[in-house]
Amino acid sequence: MLIDFAYFEENLDMFINEMEKGLAGENSSLKMLPTYISIDDIPEKRDSVIVIDAGGTNLRIALVNFDYSAPSISYFMRYPMLGTKGPITKDEFFSTLAEYLVPLTGKSKKIGFCFSFPADIVPNRDGRVIYLSKEVKIDGIENSLLGEPLKNSLAEKGFDIENIVILNDTVASLLGAKAVYGSRVFDSYTGFILGTGTNSCYIENNFNILKSEYLKNKPGNCIINIESAGYAKAPRTPVDDSFDSLTEKPGEQLFEKMISGAYQGGLLLEFIRAAVANGCFSKSFEEKLAAVSSLESKEIDDFCYYPYGDNKLAHLSKDNEKDLVSLYELVDAFFERAAVLSVVNLAAILKKTGTGKNPCRPVCISAEGSTFYKCKLLNEKINYYMIEFVRRRLGMYCEFVKAENSTLYGTALAGLLD
Numbered sequence: 001m002l003i004d005f006a007y008f009e010e011n012l013d014m015f016i017n018e019m020e021k022g023l024a025g026e027n028s029s030l031k032m033l034p035t036y037i038s039i040d041d042i043p044e045k046r047d048s049v050i051v052i053d054a055g056g057t058n059l060r061i062a063l064v065n066f067d068y069s070a071p072s073i074s075y076f077m078r079y080p081m082l083g084t085k086g087p088i089t090k091d092e093f094f095s096t097l098a099e100y101l102v103p104l105t106g107k108s109k110k111i112g113f114c115f116s117f118p119a120d121i122v123p124n125r126d127g128r129v130i131y132l133s134k135e136v137k138i139d140g141i142e143n144s145l146l147g148e149p150l151k152n153s154l155a156e157k158g159f160d161i162e163n164i165v166i167l168n169d170t171v172a173s174l175l176g177a178k179a180v181y182g183s184r185v186f187d188s189y190t191g192f193i194l195g196t197g198t199n200s201c202y203i204e205n206n207f208n209i210l211k212s213e214y215l216k217n218k219p220g221n222c223i224i225n226i227e228s229a230g231y232a233k234a235p236r237t238p239v240d241d242s243f244d245s246l247t248e249k250p251g252e253q254l255f256e257k258m259i260s261g262a263y264q265g266g267l268l269l270e271f272i273r274a275a276v277a278n279g280c281f282s283k284s285f286e287e288k289l290a291a292v293s294s295l296e297s298k299e300i301d302d303f304c305y306y307p308y309g310d311n312k313l314a315h316l317s318k319d320n321e322k323d324l325v326s327l328y329e330l331v332d333a334f335f336e337r338a339a340v341l342s343v344v345n346l347a348a349i350l351k352k353t354g355t356g357k358n359p360c361r362p363v364c365i366s367a368e369g370s371t372f373y374k375c376k377l378l379n380e381k382i383n384y385y386m387i388e389f390v391r392r393r394l395g396m397y398c399e400f401v402k403a404e405n406s407t408l409y410g411t412a413l414a415g416l417l418d
Contacts, residue, residue: 003340008389011341014233015348019226023204025211029232029254033225034212035171036125037414039178039189039203040220048074048108049415050101051408055116055169056133057081061100063107064412071179071409075104083138090140090149098153109162112415114407115146116169121225123214125417127166134248165414169368170199171223175413176406177366186364188355190398194342195369196262198255200228202349228345229256243270255345259338261371265295268334275330285323288316297371304331304376332377339381343389350396362397366406373402 015030022032046066053060059082063075079100082093101111117136119127126147132138147164154161167175174191191201204224206215215222232254243266244250244257257263269292276286292312303313307328317323346365350356356363372379383400390396403409 003336003385005389005393008340008344008347008385011234011344012347012351015231015344016352018231018233019348019352022226023209023211023224029230031225031227031230032209032211033121033227034209034215035121035167035201035223035225036123036215037165037167037171037175037223037417038220039175039223041417042175042178042413043416046413046416047110049412050104050108050111051411051415052097052101052111052113053116053169053172053407053411054114055081056135057084059097059100060408061104062408062412063104064408066412066416071405071412073405073408075107077103081136083132083136087137087139090138090144093138093141094149094153097150098157098159101154101159102157105157105159109160110415111147111150111161111164112411112413113146113150113164113166114169114172114411115166119146119166119168121166125165125167125414163415163418165417167411167414168199168225169193169407170201171225172407172410172414173366173368173403174201174203174223174410176403176408176410177364177401179409179413180403180406181364181401184364185361186399187358187361188353188363190346190349190363190365192346192365192367192372193369194260194367194372196260196371197253198229198260198342198369198371199226200345200349201225202353204353226345226349229253229260231255231345234258234341234344239270239274240267243267255341259341259371261297261369261375264297264300264371264375268300268331269295271330271334272327275326280326280330281317281323282320284320285316285327292316297375300331301374301376303328335375335377335381339378340385342378342382343385346386346398347390347394347396350390350398351394356396356398359397362399365398365400366403366410367400368402368406 018028018030021028022030048065051062059079061077065072117132118130121127126145129141170191170193174189193199203221206218209215299312302311317327
């Protein structure tokens with residue numbers, strides 16, 4: 001199934017409209033959060049930076065060095081994310097985190113802190129926690145700042161820190177590409193996450209950030225965290241709505257539920273059930289499907305690589321070639337839509353900013369996430385539509401890069417800021 005350009009362009013304009021409303025502080029499904037980080041403010045002279053990367057599973061501590069501007073890691077430790085092995089208090093969180101940093105005393109006075117949970121970034125680049133994922137339990141941390149109390153905990157241990165910069169993983173990915181590919185000439189940079197969840201960020205001119213009194217009259221630019229998972233204007237089907245009603249938070253993160261890995265299996269299973277209800281498959285297929293209660297993204301990939309193999313979806317259509325072809329075509333169409341929506345997100349950034357018009361200066365898209373890189377049909381379709389619609393039809397050029405240690409290096413780059 002090929003999606004026509006008119007459909008793409010219509011959705012592209014809707015996405016840009018939501019971006020503009022979010023920047024103006026109007027009602028929008030895109031939060032368009034300023035990070036107060038300008039890529040132009042990163043100093044040429046780069047010292048060592050302490051890096052904290054707090055994710056849903058792991059907590060990583062590193063010392064990143066910028067020798068001759070190229071980043072390297074001279075210290076690295078990995079711990080279970082605090083609050084994943086049982087509830088802890090906010091004070092315990094900061095005290096334990098400070099203890100983990102003690103071995104780096106005297107190595108640097110700057111910290112970059114990648115916090116992969118929703119946080120409201122304030123002009124001094126501290127961050128106020130909005131909420132945590134259900135797997136992480138830190139009592140009392142919601143609505144708390146991150147940098148200031150950590151700085152205080154470190155001071156109690158005799159650790160003098162000048163500055164702590166808070167950012168999220170998508171922004172760190174963008175900056176990671178800048179750190180690793182700094183010798184390349186790019187028109188701009190974009191961060192794109194498509195894994196368990198999805199998000200994107202980009203560089204916006206300050207005068208377009210109308211909702212920020214601090215930024216709108218300040219020369220320069222700022223990285224904007226789009227929070228694209230919440231985009232709510234993508235065309236939806238009754239199957240999308242029925243699946244959404246089964247999720248933990250109906251009505252939220254609608255875009256993420258249409259394209260990301262965490263929801264892939266459940267949503268595709270609902271589409272297969274709907275196709276069966278409409279008589280698209282044999283009675284035998286219908287009977288086998290009744291025994292399937294769940295579907296994982298890996299099981300979809302197993303089928304895409306081995307439609308005649310020993311896997312859950314292949315078994316549904318075993319010995320029935322018509323069912324097999326129909327199922328593959330359904331899966332193909334499912335990923336076609338996800339690919340086009342992903343490209344809409346990325347093309348909206350290029351079109352809104354007017355970047356990527358020179359093939360010698362493409363926009364660098366720092367892409368992260370297992371769904372983007374490992375999902376067979378999705379990856380090839382994203383690349384197809386980026387060429388067909390973005391390059392050939394819109395005349396905009398970009399390049400996907402996978403920067404080594406992008407989160408650690410990007411967080412370190414942010415930590416260099418005063």
